[in-house]
Amino acid sequence: xxxxxYLFLILMLLLVSLSFIEIKSFNKTKQNIKKDILNELLxxxxxxxxxxxxxxxxxxxxxxxxxxxxxxNKVDSYLNSFLGHNYKNLFIVYPKKNSKFFTVxxxxxxxxxxxFKETFEPLQKDKWxxxxxxxxxxxxxxxxxxxxxxYLYPVVANKxxxxxxxxxxxxxxxxxxxxxxxxxKKNVIFFGGLIFIAIIVLMIFFIYDYKRQKKMSYLIEELxxxxxxxxxxxxxxxxxxxxxxxxxxxxxxxxxxxxxxxxIAHQWRQPLNTIGSVVSNLKLDIMFGELDEKKIQDxxxxxxxxxxxxxxxxxxxxxxYREDTTNDFKDVSIEKILNDTIDIILPSIHNNNVQLxxxxxxxxxxxxxPNRLKQVLLNLLKNSxxxxxxxxxxxxxxxxxxxxxxxxxxxxxxxxxxxxxxILDKIFDPYFSTKDAKNGTGIGLYMSKxxxxxxxxxxxxxxxxxxxxxxIELREQNGN
Amino acid sequence: MKYILIIFIGIQLxxxxxxxxxxxxxxxxxxxxxxxxxxxxxxxxxSNNLKIVNSCKKAxxxxxxxxxxxPKFLLNYYHFKKNKNAIGAFYWRKGRPQLKLRKQILxxxxxxxxxxxxxxxx
Numbered sequence: 001x002x003x004x005x006y007l008f009l010i011l012m013l014l015l016v017s018l019s020f021i022e023i024k025s026f027n028k029t030k031q032n033i034k035k036d037i038l039n040e041l042l043x044x045x046x047x048x049x050x051x052x053x054x055x056x057x058x059x060x061x062x063x064x065x066x067x068x069x070x071x072x073n074k075v076d077s078y079l080n081s082f083l084g085h086n087y088k089n090l091f092i093v094y095p096k097k098n099s100k101f102f103t104v105x106x107x108x109x110x111x112x113x114x115x116f117k118e119t120f121e122p123l124q125k126d127k128w129x130x131x132x133x134x135x136x137x138x139x140x141x142x143x144x145x146x147x148x149x150x151y152l153y154p155v156v157a158n159k160x161x162x163x164x165x166x167x168x169x170x171x172x173x174x175x176x177x178x179x180x181x182x183x184x185k186k187n188v189i190f191f192g193g194l195i196f197i198a199i200i201v202l203m204i205f206f207i208y209d210y211k212r213q214k215k216m217s218y219l220i221e222e223l224x225x226x227x228x229x230x231x232x233x234x235x236x237x238x239x240x241x242x243x244x245x246x247x248x249x250x251x252x253x254x255x256x257x258x259x260x261x262x263x264i265a266h267q268w269r270q271p272l273n274t275i276g277s278v279v280s281n282l283k284l285d286i287m288f289g290e291l292d293e294k295k296i297q298d299x300x301x302x303x304x305x306x307x308x309x310x311x312x313x314x315x316x317x318x319x320x321y322r323e324d325t326t327n328d329f330k331d332v333s334i335e336k337i338l339n340d341t342i343d344i345i346l347p348s349i350h351n352n353n354v355q356l357x358x359x360x361x362x363x364x365x366x367x368x369x370p371n372r373l374k375q376v377l378l379n380l381l382k383n384s385x386x387x388x389x390x391x392x393x394x395x396x397x398x399x400x401x402x403x404x405x406x407x408x409x410x411x412x413x414x415x416x417x418x419x420x421x422x423i424l425d426k427i428f429d430p431y432f433s434t435k436d437a438k439n440g441t442g443i444g445l446y447m448s449k450x451x452x453x454x455x456x457x458x459x460x461x462x463x464x465x466x467x468x469x470x471x472i473e474l475r476e477q478n479g480n
Numbered sequence: 481m482k483y484i485l486i487i488f489i490g491i492q493l494x495x496x497x498x499x500x501x502x503x504x505x506x507x508x509x510x511x512x513x514x515x516x517x518x519x520x521x522x523x524x525x526x527s528n529n530l531k532i533v534n535s536c537k538k539a540x541x542x543x544x545x546x547x548x549x550x551p552k553f554l555l556n557y558y559h560f561k562k563n564k565n566a567i568g569a570f571y572w573r574k575g576r577p578q579l580k581l582r583k584q585i586l587x588x589x590x591x592x593x594x595x596x597x598x599x600x601x602x
Contacts, residue, residue: 089574100599112574115561119602123576142575168574 004210008203015196026188030181037174041086042139042151048082049137049153049165056092057155062162065105066094072106072116079108088148089168093120095132095161100125105163128152135161147172248430252447256375259382260317266347267313271306278302317344329477331365334402334410340370341377345385354388355397362404367477368455376448376459380412380470383444387416387468407457410472418463427461500526502570502579507541507553510567510591516540519548522555541567551589567591568600 056065056075064071079090089109093102101121104114114120122128124140131138131152139151153165278299285291342349342356349356381398388396393416401411419427419434426432428449433442452459457474504527507516517531519539524532533539536548545559546552552566560569560580567589568581583601586593593601 091574109574114573118573119580120573121576121578121600148575 004207008207011199011203015199019192019196022188022192026185030178030185033177033181034174037177038171041169041171041173045087045139045151045167045169046137046153048087049151049167052079052082052090052092052165053153053155056163065092065163069116075106076108076113079106080110081108083108083110086170086172087167088170089166091166092163093166094163102128102164124150131164132161135159141171142168147175248443248447252443255443259378260344263344263348264313264317266351267344268310270347271309275303275306278306328369328371329367330370331367332370333363333365334408335360335363337368337370337373338377338400338402338410341374341381345378345381348385349381349398352385352389353396354385355395357397357399359399359401359403362402362408366408366474368474372451372455373472376451376472377410377412379444379448383470384412384414384416384468388414391416393417408474408476410474411469412472413464413467413469415466416468418467419461421463424461424463428459498577499570500530503527503543504529506568506579506597509594509597510586511540512592513540518543519546519550520544521546551585551591 060071082090091107091114092105094105095102101119104118104120107114127138127140131154135154135156137153139149142148142150147170148168149171151167151169155162282299285295384398397415399413403409428445430446431442449459452472457472459472461468461470508529515529515531517533517538517540519533519536520543522544536550539550542548542550542552544555554560554566554569555571557571560566565585567585570579579600580602581597581600
């Protein structure tokens, strides 16, 4: 920044110096012009004086001139012919001996005319004295502010002044040129001043702009740094979100695991009760001594079947719980997926006297990750069941419709009264739940929506007259 | 126009002041008095030493072409040329001031001439 100020200072000094040089040069030129014009005027006056002296010397004798009034009148007329607006007075005098006065011999003036031999006392006597001494033409201003100058031309013969031709001539051309040059100078100073001011304004603007640009580049640099950090920050946030999602998935799986454990417990209760009953019967038979080989065999077969059923149940749940990978895309019948899901939840449905209606109008295989779809279906069925239980609905039902209309639609509807309109657009948000903390985590529907979107489908909801209607819309995919 | 008028008046005042100074010096020397009575119609005031009087009787000197037998000092070349009894004159010729004094007439009125003014004697 200092450099700019120094540059500005140097430029200003340069401008001021140039202005001074220009003014000096202008004044010198002005003086030269004035001098040249004056010289020209003097040349003219000198030339006139020479002509007059030549004429008089050739035409008249000095005696005639000094004594004959007729000669004076003729010379007056001759001198008069030279007068004009540039020559005011033109007369001839000769010095009186031992006197400061001069005697007039002829006068070409029209007005205020000198008489013949009228004595005349000149102004600026020192100049006249100089003329008498040096015998050389001389000129001087009548007074400082006057435009008129007096030119004295001595006519000399044998080192003696015969007479002096006096011409009062105008220096108006010099004054006019001087005035015009002064006007020009004023204009130049005015425009020079304007240019000077313009340069100062430009320099101020330049400095301001330079500062602004510097500030801007500083801001851009800051912004760049911010952008660089922003990328890192975004990555950090993305990582946080990823971790959050992982956490959600984990929570979701834990919740699912809880549900499944509850369901396993429910499913195991009946066979375990049956096994308990078989074992009790065997004990009673032993007590009463009624135990025979056939009974033992029957009981063992029964227990083996029940254990096998329990084992199957475990396998089913285990398969259900196992997380699909992208390699687990396979062609599976939708009905099978639905039935596998219903198998898990069916005891709960029966226990709550809920009528399950299945309308399967499309039963072809689709290319999908079956366990993921099962998880979603189970979540939707469980939500309907919970709503039915909560609302204590008489003649409750859950209806599942599967059909194809360009895409494959799986609809799960119930008659539990539906979802309040004010929360309808929020139910897919994470951690949003209408259930109490014990029964709901608020991530079931959020995870379901994510799963369906991962399966290249859409999950949406609306209310019917009787209750809620969840629709899974799947785009058919080719499984090679 | 206003400026030209101011300059003109300024020049006139300057000129008249020079004249007054000359008159003051000349007349006080001629009459050898500190106060000279002047009878004139041209000036209403000249200086403290030159007192303007309104009658010929009271006057020491007549300034200008007035009918009075006292010594006459004229202010015009042609009047001076015509009136041979005038003691002198002050007038302008071609923008140049001219002072003329007549020795014989001055002597006639017993007026004193200092060396300063001897050059102007005719």
